[in-house]
Amino acid sequence: MDDRVPGGIAVIPIGDMTRPEVYLEQQRVLVVGSPGRWHAVAGIGLDVTPGEISLQVGKPGAARRIPLKVLPRDYPTQHIQIQDQRKVEPLPGDLQRIELETARMAAVKAHWTELEDPALDLRQPVAGEISGNFGLRRIYNGQPRQPHGGMDIVAPKGTTVTAAAAGRVALVGDFFFNGITVIIDHGQQLVTMYCHLDRVQVKPGEALVAGTPIGAVGQTGRATGPHLHWGAYLNGAAVNPALLLGATSR
Ligand SMILES: [Zn+2]
Numbered sequence: 001m002d003d004r005v006p007g008g009i010a011v012i013p014i015g016d017m018t019r020p021e022v023y024l025e026q027q028r029v030l031v032v033g034s035p036g037r038w039h040a041v042a043g044i045g046l047d048v049t050p051g052e053i054s055l056q057v058g059k060p061g062a063a064r065r066i067p068l069k070v071l072p073r074d075y076p077t078q079h080i081q082i083q084d085q086r087k088v089e090p091l092p093g094d095l096q097r098i099e100l101e102t103a104r105m106a107a108v109k110a111h112w113t114e115l116e117d118p119a120l121d122l123r124q125p126v127a128g129e130i131s132g133n134f135g136l137r138r139i140y141n142g143q144p145r146q147p148h149g150g151m152d153i154v155a156p157k158g159t160t161v162t163a164a165a166a167g168r169v170a171l172v173g174d175f176f177f178n179g180i181t182v183i184i185d186h187g188q189q190l191v192t193m194y195c196h197l198d199r200v201q202v203k204p205g206e207a208l209v210a211g212t213p214i215g216a217v218g219q220t221g222r223a224t225g226p227h228l229h230w231g232a233y234l235n236g237a238a239v240n241p242a243l244l245l246g247a248t249s250r
Contacts, residue, residue, distance in 0.1 A: 001041070001120070001243050001244065003240070003243055004044065004068065004069060004070055004071055005044065005050070005070060005071050005072065005073035006044055006045065006046045006047070006048045006050065006070065006072075006073055006135075007044065007045070007046040007073065007075075007134060007135045007147075007237075007238065007239060007240050008044050008073070008239065008240060008243065009041060009042065009043055009044065009234060009239050009240075009243050009244075010040075010041075010042045010044060010055075010068050011039050011040070011041055011042075012039065012040045012042065012055060012066055012068065013037070013038070013039055014031070014033075014038040014039070014040055014057060014066075015036055015037070015038075016035075016036070016038060016057075017035045017036055018035065019031060019035075019038065020038055020040070020057050020058065021057070021058060021059060022040040022042070022055055022056065022057050023055065023056040023060065023063065024042050024043075024053070024055055024056075024235050027110065027189070027235035027236045027237075028112050028188075028189060028235065029041070029042045029055060029189075029234075029235050030042075030118060030120075030188040030189060030190055030234060030235065031188070032117060032118070032120065040055060040057075040066075041120060041234060042055060042068075042234065042235060043233065043234025043235050043236070043237035043238070043239040044070055044237060044239070045236075045237035045238070046135065046147050046149065046237075046238060048070055048237075049070075050070045050071055050072040050073075051069070051070060052067055052068070052069055052070075053067075053068050053070055054066060054067045054068060055068060073135070075135035075136055075137055075147065076133075076136060076137070077136065077137045077138075077139060078132060078136040078137070078138055078139070078148070079139045079142075080138060080139065080140050080141075080224060081140075081141060081224070082140055082141055082222060082224065083224075084222075085141065087140075087176075087177070087221075087222040088140045088141045088143060088145075089143075090176065094176060097176055098176050098177070101173070101175045101176060101178075104171070104173070105171070105175070105178075105181075105183065105193075106236070108170045108171045108183050108185070108191065109183070109189075109191050109193075109233045109236050110189070110236040111170070111185065111189070112188065112189050113168075113185050113187050113188065113189070114187070114188070115186075115187025115188055118165075118186050118187040118188050118190045119165040119166055119186060119210065120190070120244060121165070121244070121246060122164040122165050122192070122232065122241065122244040122245055122246075123162070123164055123165070123210060123211065123245070123246075124153070124164070124230075124245060125153075125161050125162050125163065125164050125192075125194060125214075125228060125230055126153050126155045126159055126160070126161050126162070126217060126228050126230075127153075127155065128153045128154045128155040128159075128227075128228075129153070129154045130151060130152065130153055130154075131152045131153070131154045131227060132148055132151070132152030132227075132229075133148070133151060133152075133240075133242075134148060134149070134150060134151050134238075134239075134240040134241065134242065135147055135148060135240065136148040140222075149231055149238035150193065150195070150229045150230050150231035150232070150238065150241060151229075151230045151231075151240075151241045151242060152227050152228070152229055152230075153227060153228045153230060154225070154226070154227045155217045155226065155227065155228060156217065156226060157198055157216070157217055157218055157219065157226040158198060158216050158217065158218075159216060159217040160213045160215075160216060161194055161197065161213070161214055161215050161216060161217060161228055162210075162211045162212060162213055162214065163184055163192075163208045163209070163210055163211060163212045163214055164184070164186075164192045164210070164230070164232075164241075164244075165184075165186050165190075165192070165210045166186065166207075166208060166209050166210050167184040167185050167186040167187065167192070167207075167208055168184065168185050168205065168206065168207050168208070169182060169183075169184055169185075169202045169203060169204050169205060169206045169208065169214075170183045170184060170185040170191065170204065171183040171204060172200050172202065172203065172204055174220065175195075175221060176221065176222075177221050177222045178193075178195035178196065178221045178222075178229065179195055179196040179197065179218065179219070179220025179221025179222070179223065180195075180196070180197040180198070180199070180200060180215070180218060180220045180221070181193060181194065181195045181196075181197065181221075182194045182197065182200055182202060182214050182215060184208065184214075189233070189234060189235050189236065190232075190233070190234055191232070191233040192230065192231065192232050192233070192241070193229075193230070193231035193232075193233070194214060194215065194228060194229075194230060194231075195221060195228070195229035195230075195231070196217075196218055196219055196220050196221050196223045196226075196227060196228065196229055197215040197216060197217065197218045197220060197228075198215070198216045198217060198218025198219070198220065198226075199215050199216050199218070200214065200215040201213060201214060201215055202214045202215070232244055
């Protein structure tokens, strides 16, 4: 799981006897383990500049720092042709909608839910070929856009999508770029997101076990064909979901 690059995850041992509070920038970081053997599991944002950063352990103001070296990662470039130019160059009215939607999703991704032992062992929500890996630098119709913050899995329209781990439905919505979307809160700011769905069969607030059907693969939002965009977030940062697949068995 440990891959200390932008978009990666740092797993840092902390020997305190009581459960430590850990922060990266202003965001609280997930901690698992037991007295004397804690591990902070910190997401490193794709926008983090490689070099030395630090985790803060303890209450803000009285924290000690644990340095952490972030290595560079060269993600490949992917060119995508989109029929609907408005999904590449949104109209002024769209921009306002996009701004509101981005803020709404960011708030959910940055929400701290207390939970002692979140499942870090995710299961892939749908079987299929990976058509777009995490981190790709994306060029839409010749124009550079945000890097790819998730994993694209190709599956026929209507294929059942399941929850990657136990959690609670934090948000259901229909968004300009992401299409019909479900966000699941797994506790301690581990969050997964499922986009471009054709339909959704869960409601906000609903508690799910790992593998609960949540909806079906579709092509809503900015998508060139039916696929699931699957995102994972730690302390508000998009991380490579592949790093969390079967994590406990590594
Ligand atoms: Zn995607």
